[in-house]
Amino acid sequence: MTSFVSVSARNKVTKLKGIVILKQNKDAADPSIPGRSVALRLISDSTVDGNGKGKVGERTYLGSLIASDETQFHFNITFEWDTEKLGAPSPGAFFIENFNQSELFLVSLTLNDVPNHGTINFNCNSWIYNAKNYHSERIFFTNKTYLLSETPAPLVYYRQEELKTLRGDGTGERKEWDRIYDYDVYNDLGEPDKEAGLGRPVLGGSSTLEGSDGFPYPRRVRSGREPSKKDPKTESRTGRIYIPRDELLHTDESLIFSQEFNTFQDVLSLFNIQINHGTDILSKFNKTSRSNELSPINAKSVAKSSTYPTPQVIAEDYHAWMADEEFARQMIAGVNPNAIEKLLELPRKSKLDSKLYGDNTSTITKEHLEPNMNGVTVKEAIEDNRLYILDHHDAIYPYLRKVNETEAKTYAARTILFVKDDGTLNPLAIELSLPHPNGDSFGSVSNVYVPPNKDAKDDEPLIWLLAKAYAVVNDSCCHQLVSHWLKTHAVVEPFVIATNRHLSVLHPIHKLLVPHYRGTMTINARSRNILINAGGIVESTFLFEKYCMEMSAVVYKDWVFAEEGLPTDLKNRGMAVDDDSSPHGLRLLIEDYPYASDGLEIWAAIKSWVDEYVNFYYESDKDVKDDEELKAFWKELVEVGHGDLKTDKWVKLETRTELIETCTTLIWIASALHAAVNFGQYQYGGYILNRPTKTIRFMPVKGSHEFKELAKDYMKTYLTTITPKVETLEVMNTMLVLSMHDPNEEYLGQRTEGDLWTSDPKPVEAYKKFAKKLIEIEEEFIQRNNNESLKNRYGPVKFPYTLLYPSSGPGLTGRGIPNSVSI
Structure with a gap:
């Protein structure tokens, strides 16, 4: 040679x-x-x-x-x-x-x-x-990897100076070529100089919910643009949004935006599915839901040339979404599978301050539930872990008066579910609550709706269908604003900033985490520009309108990073208990819980990889405690990046165990958790009837004109209650984009640099082992989806749970775990 x-x-x-x-x-x-x-x-x-x-x-x-x-x-x-x-x-x-x-x-x-x-x-x-x-x-x-204390002496100065450059001095407006990572609050969502109604409160900079000095919120990267003329607290939206140049990804993503719907067939026509317009879909739904059987219409058997890709939720059967079993299944295998909780008591208690909001205890009783529990009592079901609840009441209730003064009209919802003998879930009751007309101190006014029985009057299935829609709208909004935006996008950005400010590119933890930051600042900046800004897509299409981001700030106040790891989250929601004899030391109380069972496999693989990596570079807990860069990173992250939260909720990050758990949790949030709540959005929400984003009319009252209209034309009533057509098309376009994988996407187990990301061979081999394990896990998931006894994995819509398959090709696939929050 x-x-x-x-x-x-x-x-x-x-x-x-x-x-x-x-x-x-x-x-x-x-x-x-x-x-x-x-x-x-x-x-x-x-x-x-x-x-x-x-x-x-x-x-x-x-x-x-x-x-x-x-x-x-x-x-x-x-x-x-x-x-x-x-x-x-x-x-x-x-x-x-x-x-x-x-x-x-x-x-x-x-x-x-x-x-x-x-x-x-x-x-x-x-x-x-x-x-x-x-x-x-x-x-x-x-590409060598060093802790600061092990860095060759001639490089120490350069290592430290580079970090100083990346930190900047916190002044001036950032330029296109800048590489500075600095913090700022979310003060760029409003646009008061353009229109008074577009002013928005500052998010971040306050640990309280007073609103005068801001709300608690994670920090974003600082742009340094001039303040607005009409509100000095708001940054002007003139010019470009700054992103450190190397964080900026260039992709082909673009948002494309386009007489109301009168029938469900009108909505289906968006996908060009040929259907029999004489078919009464609801009658099929009522008949099949009572017999617990479905007579699917195979959409594959009809010729179609879709304007939009057909969402998987209607690809096999365009009315199965209305089945009660499917409504419930999506709470454990849909796009918001981490909100359901075990019901611990009846009646359900509210955590809202009774001094402000009065008594908000649920009005659902055993008399509502037991008729549909196959002879099981509420007491027995609670003891046997068979009752669960989807409860968005406390998150939504404080905003109901404000929201209902806008075009939107809605309720705070609670839904109680029962685990049947075959492991599937059955909704037993939906409670819809409004503030008392005499004032907040009088508490809530609630109505409880139950599934129609075989002797039900003709109007009862229609009312039940609407009740489910109100419950789903609650879930859609909490999913988009909290589970998706807040708990993945927003909470990760401070980690990106703190890492680049204090962990050198030579640092082992920088090398471990940096793939999981790719594109996050880019998509967050784009979101602030067109999605979550005042008058943006989220405000115009979701229930809370101008209060959307404010509502997410209220939830953030109680966010705890250490509780975001999957095992801890499952235990906190009562969905799992410690059990050394079970896989991964946890026993799922709903055994067929696709998100949890698949997620635990991914979590365990990530943690095993991180454990091996951390222990290679840190031989003792003392090495962790003495790591000055790591110490500075963590201190600033806790006190500044997430500085509005109580510091006693964070670990000290002084042991290898704490470091492993912290890195595993962060990687989980940026990769698998985001994949689970994002890439199924179009497949479930692209069909607006299944997952509406707002309601604009209250439930019809018996004897009213609206009630008569419901009995006469239930489709029109349903469609004039949920997201209007213009907003529906905007939702569809947005969810389609958000659900797509970029051709240049990097998935869990992949790295841009191939094997050259570090010169140390043992971590390289450990990463290869991790990638191989992910392939094996995906094969296991495929086998699970082929197991017909696991009914929650595919449900009445016959759409298998694939959101946590690690791999994917480009485009709309409903699968794949990218390394990072990049869309």
């Missing part, structure tokens, strides 16, 4: 040859003629100057273009390493300067056959702007 190293005895210069891989801005000049436009200087990790810093070599320019494809360009480069000045060749970092007017994307530098080192890899993956834009030199380190 020909060596890439040559030595000049006269000059004592060692020539180190390597390859630089670049991508270039599509608007840039021809990259095949770099000339003297890009220069690099190697930095020694073994020889220091008079100030204790690693000595720097001479400026070296790119050589010739040796290979290229549609996206990358490979250049030769030859460094002259002066051994008298720099000592034996041992580069640990390099500076780079770009003299082009346009930015370049630096993928990597590889040095081959370096004496006593062999190949040295520098993974860069960073945009390099013209050198005049930077106040400090752009530096990159090798």
Whole structure:
């Protein structure tokens, strides 16, 4: 093999040859003629100057273009390493300067056959702007991994200075080329300068819910734009939203937006499904739901050319969504499967402050429940872990007066469910509550609705169908604002900021976590721009309208990071108990609980990988406690990034056990939890009848004109109660985009750098083992979905639970766990 190293005895210069891989801005000049436009200087990790810093070599320019494809360009480069000045060749970092007017994307530098080192890899993956834009030199380190205390002395200064650069000084408006990670509150959602009605309260900066000084909220990355003229607390929305340049992903995602529906067939026509317009769908539903059998209409057997992709919830049977079993099943296998709880007592107590809201104890009694419990009493069912509840009452009730003053008209809902002998769930009662007309101190006014029995009057199935719609709307809003946005997108961003400010790229925990941050700042910034902003998509299509984000802040006040790990979450909701004889030490009380049973497999795989990784770099708890970068990262995350929460709810992060649990929980949130609550949105919510996002009329009262209308035309009544057509199309477009996988997506078990993300072979092999385990887990999930005794995995709609399959192709797949919150 020909060596890439040559030595000049006269000059004592060692020539180190390597390859630089670049991508270039599509608007840039021809990259095949770099000339003297890009220069690099190697930095020694073994020889220091008079100030204790690693000595720097001479400026070296790119050589010739040796290979290229549609996206990358490979250049030769030859460094002259002066051994008298720099000592034996041992580069640990390099500076780079770009003299082009346009930015370049630096993928990597590889040095081959370096004496006593062999190949040295520098993974860069960073945009390099013209050198005049930077106040400090752009530096990159090798792919070696060091705790600060183990870093070669010549590199310590550079390591610390790079972190200072990334922290910035907290002043000024951020520029396109900046790489600064700093914190700010959510003060850019409103737009009071445009319209008075678009003003919004600041989220973040207060530990209380007073509202005058803001609400508690996670921090976002700081932009530094000028304050609004009409409200100095609100940042203006002029110009671009800043994202540190290397966080910005360029994808093809775009949101496309388009006479009310009169029949359910009108909604189905969006998918161009050919149906018999003479069919009374509800009559089929009523008949089949009472006999607990379904007569599916196979949509695959009819010719269709869909305007929209057909959501899986109606792909096999376009009326099965109305079955009570399916309504309940989606609480454990749909897009919000982590809200259901075990019912511990009857009546259900409220946690709302009775001084403010009076008595909000549930009015559901055993008389409502026991007629549909097959002879089992409420007392027996509670003791046998067979009663569960979906309770959004306390989250929604405080906002009901405000919401019902808008176009929206709704209730706070509680739904109680019973586990049948076959393991499926059956809804027993839905309670819909409103504030007392005489004032909040009088408590709530509630009505309880139960499923129609075989002797029910004709109107009872119609009322029950509407009651389920109100309950689903509660769940849709809490899912989108809390389970999805708040508990994945928003809570992760402070971790991204704190990691980049305090954990060097050389740090093992930085290398562990950084794949799980990819694209999060990009999608969060886009969301603030068009989704969660005042008058944006969420406000215009979901129940809470202008109170959407404020409501999520109220929930955030009680958020505890340590309780977000799946095992802890399941136990806290009463869905599982510790059991050493069960897989993963937990016994699920609903054995066929697809999200939980699949999730525990993914959780265990992540934790095993993290355990092996952490124990490789930290030989003792003392190593964790003495890690200064880790200490600074955690302190700032707790006190600033999530600074509105009580600090006593956070672990100290001083032991390996705490570090493993913390990293596992964060990876779980960014990957599997987000996948579970995001990528099924279109498959379930793309058919608005199944998962409406708002209601705009109250339940019809017997004897009223609305009630007569219901009996005359139940479809029209249902459709004029839920999300209107314009908003429906907007919901469909948005959910379609959010449910799609990008072609360049990275999934759990994958890394951009392949095996070169670290030079340490044991962690590389451990990661390969993790990836292999995920393949095995996916095979197990496939077998579970083929097990017909596990009825909750596919339900009446015959849509198997695939949201936690680790792998996926691009597009709308209803499966796949990306590494990060990137959509």
